[in-house]
Amino acid sequence: MSTPSVLSDDDPVPGTAAASETPRRTRVSGIDRALQILDHLYHTEKPWTAYAIAKAIGAPLSTTYAIIDDLIARDLLTHRGDKEVWLGPRLYHYGLAYAHSLDFLSRATHEMHELCREVGETVQICGRDGDRMVVLAMADGPGHFRVTSEIGTRVPLNWTASGRLLVGHLGEDERLNLFRQSAKMSPTERAETDPVLLAGLSRQALKDRLSIQISETDFLVSCVASPICNRLGECVATISIVLPEHKVVEKRDYYGDAVRRASEKVERALGWRDP
Amino acid sequence: MSTPSVLSDDDPVPGTAAASETPRRTRVSGIDRALQILDHLYHTEKPWTAYAIAKAIGAPLSTTYAIIDDLIARDLLTHRGDKEVWLGPRLYHYGLAYAHSLDFLSRATHEMHELCREVGETVQICGRDGDRMVVLAMADGPGHFRVTSEIGTRVPLNWTASGRLLVGHLGEDERLNLFRQSAKMSPTERAETDPVLLAGLSRQALKDRLSIQISETDFLVSCVASPICNRLGECVATISIVLPEHKVVEKRDYYGDAVRRASEKVERALGWRDP
DNA sequence: AGGACTATTCCATTGCTGTGAAATAAACGC
DNA sequence: GCGTTTATTTCACAGCAATGGAATAGTCCT
Numbered sequence: 001m002s003t004p005s006v007l008s009d010d011d012p013v014p015g016t017a018a019a020s021e022t023p024r025r026t027r028v029s030g031i032d033r034a035l036q037i038l039d040h041l042y043h044t045e046k047p048w049t050a051y052a053i054a055k056a057i058g059a060p061l062s063t064t065y066a067i068i069d070d071l072i073a074r075d076l077l078t079h080r081g082d083k084e085v086w087l088g089p090r091l092y093h094y095g096l097a098y099a100h101s102l103d104f105l106s107r108a109t110h111e112m113h114e115l116c117r118e119v120g121e122t123v124q125i126c127g128r129d130g131d132r133m134v135v136l137a138m139a140d141g142p143g144h145f146r147v148t149s150e151i152g153t154r155v156p157l158n159w160t161a162s163g164r165l166l167v168g169h170l171g172e173d174e175r176l177n178l179f180r181q182s183a184k185m186s187p188t189e190r191a192e193t194d195p196v197l198l199a200g201l202s203r204q205a206l207k208d209r210l211s212i213q214i215s216e217t218d219f220l221v222s223c224v225a226s227p228i229c230n231r232l233g234e235c236v237a238t239i240s241i242v243l244p245e246h247k248v249v250e251k252r253d254y255y256g257d258a259v260r261r262a263s264e265k266v267e268r269a270l271g272w273r274d275p
Numbered sequence: 276m277s278t279p280s281v282l283s284d285d286d287p288v289p290g291t292a293a294a295s296e297t298p299r300r301t302r303v304s305g306i307d308r309a310l311q312i313l314d315h316l317y318h319t320e321k322p323w324t325a326y327a328i329a330k331a332i333g334a335p336l337s338t339t340y341a342i343i344d345d346l347i348a349r350d351l352l353t354h355r356g357d358k359e360v361w362l363g364p365r366l367y368h369y370g371l372a373y374a375h376s377l378d379f380l381s382r383a384t385h386e387m388h389e390l391c392r393e394v395g396e397t398v399q400i401c402g403r404d405g406d407r408m409v410v411l412a413m414a415d416g417p418g419h420f421r422v423t424s425e426i427g428t429r430v431p432l433n434w435t436a437s438g439r440l441l442v443g444h445l446g447e448d449e450r451l452n453l454f455r456q457s458a459k460m461s462p463t464e465r466a467e468t469d470p471v472l473l474a475g476l477s478r479q480a481l482k483d484r485l486s487i488q489i490s491e492t493d494f495l496v497s498c499v500a501s502p503i504c505n506r507l508g509e510c511v512a513t514i515s516i517v518l519p520e521h522k523v524v525e526k527r528d529y530y531g532d533a534v535r536r537a538s539e540k541v542e543r544a545l546g547w548r549d550p
Numbered sequence: 551a552g553g554a555c556t557a558t559t560c561c562a563t564t565g566c567t568g569t570g571a572a573a574t575a576a577a578c579g580c
Numbered sequence: 581g582c583g584t585t586t587a588t589t590t591c592a593c594a595g596c597a598a599t600g601g602a603a604t605a606g607t608c609c610t
Contacts, residue, residue: 029597030305030567031342035349042372051587063568065588067306074310083587087373093404095370096411097317098362100427109426113415129368136371139414140388151384152375304567305597326557338598340558358557 033059033067038076038087045154047084104236108228108266109137112239115262116141119255122148122242126162126225129154131182133163136237147221147242158183158198159191161211161225162238168206168227169234175199191216206235209263210256215245222248224255226263231272239263308334308342313351313362320429322359379511383503383541384412387514390537391416394530396518397423401437401500402511404429406457408438411512422496422517433458433473434466436486436500437513443481443502444509450474466491481510484538485531490520497523499530501538506547514538 036057041048048056054064068085071077075090099105108125116123116139125137132154140148157163158179167175179195179202192198205211206227214222225240239262241255248255267273311332316323323331329339343360346352350365374380383400391398391414400412407429415423432438433454442450454470454477467473480486481502489497500515514537516530523530542548 031309031345031349033568034306035351038369042369045372049587055586060569060571061588062570062590066568070306074306076310086376087369089373091366091369092373093370093409094313094317094362094366095368095373096409096427097320097429098364098367098370098427100425101361106425110415110423117417134368134371140385142392148385150375150381152371152373154372308598324557330556335599335601336558337560337600341598 030067033057033063034071034076037064037067037071038091041077041085041087047080047086049083050085051083053085104228104270105136107269108237108239111262111266111269112137112139115139115239115241115258119241119258121247121255124149124162124240124242125237126160126166126240127237128157128163128166131157131178133157133160133166141243147244149242155217156182156184156186156191158193159186159213159217160240161205161213161223162240164198164202164205164213165211165225165227165238166235168202169229169232172199175202186217188215188217188219209260211238212248212252212256214248220245224248224252224259226256226259228263228266229272230270239266305342308332308338309346309351312339312342312346313366316352316360316362322355322361324358325360326358328360379503379545380411382544383512383514386537386541386544387412387414390414390514390516390533394516394533396516396522396530399424399437399515399517401435401441401513401515403432403438403441406432406453408432408435408441416518422519424517430492431457431459431461431466433468434461434488434492435515436480436488436498437515439473439477439480439488440486440500440502440513441510443477444504444507447474450477461492463490463492463494484535486513487523487527487531489523495520499523499527499534501531501534503538503541504547505545514541 036059037053040053040057050065050068051061053059053068054061057064068077072079072085072088075088077085078088080086105125112123112125120142122141123139124135127134127136133156135149135151135153138149138151155163157167167178170178176195176199179198183191183193183195183198185191185193192201201211206229209226211225211227212223213225217223221242222245223240223242225238227235228237228239230236239259241259243255264273268275311334312328315328315332325340325343326336328334328343329336332339343352347354347360347363350363352360353363355361380400387398387400395416397416398414399410401408402411403409408431410424410426410428413424413426430438432442442453445453451470451474454473458466458468458470458473460466460468467476476486481504484501486500486502487498488500492498496517497520498515498517500513502510503512503514505511514534516534518530539548543550
């Protein structure tokens with residue numbers, strides 16, 4: 001709600017539990033409808049046709065077509081392929097302007113590059129959007145066979161070390177709920193999906209300021225993460241090293257210390273940590 | 276318009292030349308008003324109070340307050356300070372989703388990191404938003420005294436080497452217009468501001484696939500840029516090395532060649548260049 | 551203290567806007 | 581060929597959203 005965290009939406013998890021509330025008002029304002037459309041595209045992560053969007057969000061065809069035309073004219077949406085539409089460039093501009101104003105992110109990004117250089121591996125800054133973890137920034141490690149992903153990538157919270165940290169500060173109930181509703185099996189089928197176990201790991205990881213995940217999302221790919229917490233102890237983001245499985249096994253402490261030092265530096269630079 | 280470029284808005288430059296058109300319709304739709312608000316914040320690059328926004332965009336107070344409340348409730352806006360509002364986190368999410376879908380940007384980002392490692396200096400990817408240059412991505416160089424800026428930074432087109440490249444493909448008239456309306460004196464008072472000269476430099480720089488700027492924006496800071504052009508020859512973005520003045524003077528060709536190689540690699544990877 | 555803004559809220563009015571339904575094709579599936 | 585689904589446009593209508601105006605404090609000058 002009023003949490004000044006970077007990403008937490010705290011929607012009641014837009015899952016299957018569609019609220020059958022709001023009985024009055026068959027009609028929704030333009031802004032509302034527009035946001036429904038943007039959200040639909042955002043959550044499904046792929047282009048849709050106007051027709052399909054109308055069906056999916058349960059809006060009248062005429063309204064949907066009109067608003068989509070409007071949004072396209074304003075560059076909030078763009079055409080992809082023949083009939084499909086997708087989020088537009090203007091949203092990116094707005095987003096950059098927002099990110100630009102976050103001294104938090106620029107600070108963290110700086111430390112991310114330093115850490116990347118220090119350990120010679122890919123480093124990421126991740127945040128949370130509701131029940132997903134989002135890659136906010138990334139520094140590619142050197143070498144031709146580095147492990148990498150992309151800015152904007154969104155994965156379930158239970159797939160990554162960062163995902164667990166990001167909910168560690170939430171209340172027991174909320175944490176359990178998030179995992180219950182969003183925990184998914186990963187491609188490797190090695191991700192933990194038990195909500196109770198996850199909730200426990202999550203809390204403990206935040207306390208340790210360290211979370212390690214091995215090959216839960218992709219084979220041979222691991223992740224060593226440390227939380228960036230504000231003064232209230234809320235995990236606003238994480239900084240993590242992404243690297244091949246065998247390296248973590250061999251030099252677990254080396255990476256763990258490095259990433260913890262980096263996250264502390266960010267917190268200190270922001271005045272979120274006293275020393 | 277239908278240009279698939281990443282950033283070009285091609286608005287008629289929202290400058291002082293306020294179009295006294297659209298006489299009918301004292302009333303503007305909700306989406307319209309909402310976007311006016313977002314745009315106002317975006318273009319002024321700072322938080323405003325609801326009252327001030329209403330005055331600035333010429334909207335009724337009641338409407339403005341209502342819509343701003345609405346947008347805040349939806350995380351499209353956030354509170355900054357006591358009364359002021361600013362762009363919200365949700366816009367960043369949408370923006371990331373858009374960026375994530377751009378294979379262009381991820382491709383360019385990869386090359387950006389490579390180049391950063393090769394030359395050991397800060398490297399940026401820049402695009403254009405109307406009459407401004409925008410920093411889309413950045414890789415910090417090593418060292419404690421590196422030159423750096425921030426993602427999302429927006430500066431007039433005439434201040435940077437990249438800015439000139441980004442309009443090099445436009446028609447003579449359009450280019451002249453853009454420079455005429457947006458060319459501003461830089462802090463160092465060394466930026467070129469003559470539209471005709473700028474337009475010429477711009478075209479030539481794009482032809483050379485190289486643009487060099489020395490201390491025009493900041494003292495001792497220079498920039499070596501090369502364009503990333505799509506198959507139509509439109510400069511969609513630039514990749515540039517940011518570094519201290521003296522280094523450019525000493526090793527101009529070294530940096531020029533490196534940055535040109537990088538931009539060509541991006542174009543080739545995207546199939547925008549034949550070999 | 552008084553004037554001039556800033557900041558916010560309330561309300562009656564009205565005309566724009568979202569709706570629903572229907573018309574029209576094109577694209578499938580078979 | 582013929583139903584079914586997708587895709588798009590058109591239109592009259594009613595309701596609510598945006599509006600203008602005013603009321604109410606708070607704040608900043610001087």
